[in-house]
Amino acid sequence: MAGVLSALIAVLGTLLGVLVTQAFQRRAAxxxxxxxxxxxxxxxxxxxxxxxxxxxTEFRRGQHDRWHRKDEDPDGSAYFExxxxxxRLRGVALHALFRVQLVASSQGVIDAAREAYELTATMHKASDKTEVSLLGDQARDAVEHFVQIASSDVR
Structure with missing residues (x-):
């Protein structure tokens, strides 16, 4: 009888050990x-x-180029190009904005991205060199602000 009891305790101990090990492995997985x-x-x-x-940033560069080519010769082929x-750069930037909207964890990141895009998109409407420079600086600052906010989303 003592041998059966010892065997039963050993089997129960083994089963308990297996169950505990399985639970820990599941949690770890x-x-x-x-x-x-x-x-x-x-x-x-x-x-x-x-x-x-x-x-x-590339869109901003393209907007600067577009404005300066128009200022030089509004009917020229350089302005058209x-x-x-x-x-084209606007489309690339808009596509990148959509991707930000899909993966961002906060509305703040999306808002900062949208602001950077919109400020850049309006640069070509500047009336003079001072205004295009100012708009370009604002767009650059908005991109830097986006990067600062986005960096907290990847930590």
Whole structure:
């Protein structure tokens, strides 16, 4: 009888050990999955935010070029080409803005991105060199503000 009781206790102890080990392994696997997902989202946000900042910076450069080519010769081919390039860069920047809207975790990041895009989009409407320079500076500052806010979203 003592041998049966000892065997029963050993079997129950083994089963209890298996159940406890399985519970700990399940929790560890869930934590690993959550961590991997967070890291993947962080990397995605880093890429999207970086791409947006680069796209708006290029769009800003294109808007400067468009304005200066128009100021030099509004009927010239250089202005036409600069305008076409500005339209292309606008599309790239808008696409990057949409991606920001898809991955951002806060409305503040989206608002900062939208402001940077909109300020850049209006640069070509400047009436003189001083105004285009001022609008360009505002757009650059808005991109820097976006980067500052977005950096807290990837930490």
């Amino acid at each position: 869930e934590r690993d999955q959550v961590f991997a997902t967070q890291q993947q989202l962080r990397a995605e946000r880093m890429g999207v935010y970086s791409d947006f900042a680069g796209a708006v 600069a305008r076409v390039e500005a339209y």
